[in-house]
Amino acid sequence: MMKFESERGDVSVSGAVFSNITGMAAMNCFGVKGMAYRSMTDGLVHLLRREAMNKGVKITYLDDGAIKIELHIVVENGVNIPAVCRSIMNEVQYVVTKNTGAEVRSVDVCVDSVTL
Numbered sequence: 288m289m290k291f292e293s294e295r296g297d298v299s300v301s302g303a304v305f306s307n308i309t310g311m312a313a314m315n316c317f318g319v320k321g322m323a324y325r326s327m328t329d330g331l332v333h334l335l336r337r338e339a340m341n342k343g344v345k346i347t348y349l350d351d352g353a354i355k356i357e358l359h360i361v362v363e364n365g366v367n368i369p370a371v372c373r374s375i376m377n378e379v380q381y382v383v384t385k386n387t388g389a390e391v392r393s394v395d396v397c398v399d400s401v402t403l
Contacts, residue, residue, distance in 0.1 A: 289348060289389060300387055305354065306341035312382040313358055313396075314340070316374045318366035323359040323399035332399045334361050353390040356383070361400045372396040 289305075291298045310322055314337075322335045322343030335343055345357040356379060362371055376394040383391050 302346050305346045306344040309344045310340035312379045313375050318371040320361040320363050320402045323361045353392040355393050357395045359397045359399050
């Protein structure tokens, strides 16, 4: 949970809010099929439904009040993977900063699978 203080009071933003905003921003990028989750039981990568996309996002709170974001995604076959990842990094950083006011220090994108 991240806390913001102002002259009017305090606002607390939970990790679920960051995860949902991040997941929706990533899903809006071209070439992204969905968020991914690696199962611990069978080791396979699963494509997540929209309701569970926060499992594909990891938020790390830094000491100076900034956050680091790690995304696990599935991309469509035939897309330029580095271009899609750059697009996701820019979009996620912009949308999270705009909607929460938090400083996003880094966005790491892990491509776990490619769909056919």
